[in-house]
Amino acid sequence: MLDITDLTVRYGKLTALDEVTISVAEGEAVFVVGPNGAGKSTLLKTLAGLLRPAAGQVAFQGRPINGGAPERLCRGGLALVPEGRHIFRTLTVQENLAVGMMIRRDKAAAKADLDRVMDLFPILRDRFGGIAGNLSGGEQQQLAIARALLQRPRLLMIDEPSLGLAPLVIDQVYASLKALNADGLTLLVVEQSTARVLDLATRVHVLRGGRVVLSDTAAALATGDAMEEAYFGYAGQADA
Amino acid sequence: MRNFLQVMIDAVALGSLLALVALAIGLVFGVMRLINFAQGDYITIGAYALVVPTASLTPALLIGALPVALMVAGIMLVVVLLALATERAAFRPLRDSDPATLLISSFAVSYFLQHLVMLIHTGRPKSVGIGQALTTPIDIMGLRVPGIQVVTMAVTAALLIALVLFLKRTPLGIQMRAAAENFQMARLLGVPANRVIAVAFVISGVLGAVVSLLLVVQTGTLSIRMGLMPVIFAFFATVIGGMGSLAGAALGGFLVGVASVLLQSYLPEGLRPFRDAFVFGLVIVILLVRPKGLIVIGAARERV
Numbered sequence: 432m433l434d435i436t437d438l439t440v441r442y443g444k445l446t447a448l449d450e451v452t453i454s455v456a457e458g459e460a461v462f463v464v465g466p467n468g469a470g471k472s473t474l475l476k477t478l479a480g481l482l483r484p485a486a487g488q489v490a491f492q493g494r495p496i497n498g499g500a501p502e503r504l505c506r507g508g509l510a511l512v513p514e515g516r517h518i519f520r521t522l523t524v525q526e527n528l529a530v531g532m533m534i535r536r537d538k539a540a541a542k543a544d545l546d547r548v549m550d551l552f553p554i555l556r557d558r559f560g561g562i563a564g565n566l567s568g569g570e571q572q573q574l575a576i577a578r579a580l581l582q583r584p585r586l587l588m589i590d591e592p593s594l595g596l597a598p599l600v601i602d603q604v605y606a607s608l609k610a611l612n613a614d615g616l617t618l619l620v621v622e623q624s625t626a627r628v629l630d631l632a633t634r635v636h637v638l639r640g641g642r643v644v645l646s647d648t649a650a651a652l653a654t655g656d657a658m659e660e661a662y663f664g665y666a667g668q669a670d671a
Numbered sequence: 672m673r674n675f676l677q678v679m680i681d682a683v684a685l686g687s688l689l690a691l692v693a694l695a696i697g698l699v700f701g702v703m704r705l706i707n708f709a710q711g712d713y714i715t716i717g718a719y720a721l722v723v724p725t726a727s728l729t730p731a732l733l734i735g736a737l738p739v740a741l742m743v744a745g746i747m748l749v750v751v752l753l754a755l756a757t758e759r760a761a762f763r764p765l766r767d768s769d770p771a772t773l774l775i776s777s778f779a780v781s782y783f784l785q786h787l788v789m790l791i792h793t794g795r796p797k798s799v800g801i802g803q804a805l806t807t808p809i810d811i812m813g814l815r816v817p818g819i820q821v822v823t824m825a826v827t828a829a830l831l832i833a834l835v836l837f838l839k840r841t842p843l844g845i846q847m848r849a850a851a852e853n854f855q856m857a858r859l860l861g862v863p864a865n866r867v868i869a870v871a872f873v874i875s876g877v878l879g880a881v882v883s884l885l886l887v888v889q890t891g892t893l894s895i896r897m898g899l900m901p902v903i904f905a906f907f908a909t910v911i912g913g914m915g916s917l918a919g920a921a922l923g924g925f926l927v928g929v930a931s932v933l934l935q936s937y938l939p940e941g942l943r944p945f946r947d948a949f950v951f952g953l954v955i956v957i958l959l960v961r962p963k964g965l966i967v968i969g970a971a972r973e974r975v
Contacts, residue, residue: 481859502858502859502863502864505859505860513859517853517855517856519852519853522848527849530845530849530857530860533842533846534860534861578860582860582861
């Protein structure tokens with residue numbers, strides 16, 4: 432579904448992503464984990480069209496999408512829930528969801544999807560007319576995911592869904608993501624914390640200093656310390 | 672008491688005018704982070720479009736000679752097209768630049784437009800007689816209120832209501848509010864950047880045209896810098912209202928207008944020539960107390 436090949440992104444002279452190659456197949460839940468500054472958010476921003484790659488290719492469903500405008504890419508089926516959620520704080524929950532639905536032409540189906548996401552996140556039904564800025568962090572994360580789901584994306588990209596949330600709320604968010612993935616939605620998630628990754632991931636890539644230092648299936652990584660070693664750079668030191 | 676009410680009507684009328692200019696500036700700033708000082712020149716060109724281009728100090732009417740409805744529509748069309756042209760030619764190519772670059776660009780556009788008017792109409796002030804019937808005072812409960820002040824307040828109220836309905840009730844208006852709060856996120860959700868910015872410029876053009884007409888009827892004169900002071904006052908209004916907040920811009924416009932008229936009326940006579948210094952001093956005091964303005968976007972505390 433998504434093929435990233437030798438993707439390089441630079442901020443001036445700083446190379447944030449260095450020849451990153453990652454593939455996401457339909458129905459997968461692919462996680463990219465890594466420490467601060469590894470280039471995780473840069474990766475998702477580039478895929479969503481907010482940053483232009485310096486080199487490399489990105490193909491979505493077989494078509495190159497390098498450097499496409501965000502509003503065009505989202506119409507093609509790519510949705511991003513960015514780090515920090517970025518809900519529209521001064522708009523109501525209803526208005527936030529309405530902006531999420533704006534690209535939908537099938538209004539009846541969009542309305543049905545609205546009912547579905549509110550079944551998935553019941554708190555949004557309770558807070559429908561309320562100002563989004565008054566929601567708690569967990570509720571805002573649910574709103575951000577719901578808003579992205581209303582775009583009916585083929586690939587949902589989420590930047591650090593657990594950031595700044597209480598453990599119980601993280602459980603709820605991950606349970607929702609698991610349900611969505613079980614329903615067939617393809618996920619590409621980046622996380623700094625590796626704690627919950629293997630609960631949901633089908634495949635994991637570890638990013639360090641802008642390079643992919645480990646790629647494997649979640650099943651293979653479930654045993655042993657390979658993910659932690661790659662994350663903290665022990666493997667690299669051992670090799671050196 | 673009667674004198675105070677008379678002063679308050681003047682104050683609200685000026686506040687209304689500044690609120691319209693502040694809204695135009697606030698709307699464009701919201702979606703583009705551009706403080707568009709050329710808004711003043713939209714006002715100026717809208718006013719000059721009423722008359723035939725000539726060196727005469729009492730030029731014949733051009734669009735101003737049309738029946739009122741057509742005249743209003745004509746001036747709106749001129750200013751909207753001008754606003755869209757400046758957006759397309761000067762601001763869109765710089766959309767991803769930092770706010771300082773955009774600001775400099777708006778100064779350049781402003782000077783370009785001023786000199787364009789000077790080239791076509793000469794730089795000398797002109798007199799123009801439009802809507803003179805509106806300058807006749809109307810008796811309202813013992814107060815003598817010039818008709819143009821009533822019209823200014825009524826038009827401002829109507830435009831504010833229309834703008835609020837547009838922004839709150841229409842999909843495009845909701846998208847504009849979303850874009851004004853977080854432009855990048857709005858784009859990620861499919862809000863087309865070009866369309867939202869163009870609509871902001873169209874609205875700023877409509878507001879600019881209305882201010883042009885109201886100013887010409889009030890003053891009966893045309894000058895190449897007639898839009899400058901309203902824009903400077905309105906800029907301060909958007910700052911004290913809270914940059915990025917449309918409600919703040921409107922509120923700031925009213926406050927600056929009211930403060931300006933009250934100071935003009937109640938300052939000791941010797942200090943009245945320095946009224947603007949007092950108004951801007953008040954702006955500094957407000958910003959010292961509330962550095963982010965009176966209405967802060969996204970003020971709600973981050974919750975976990």
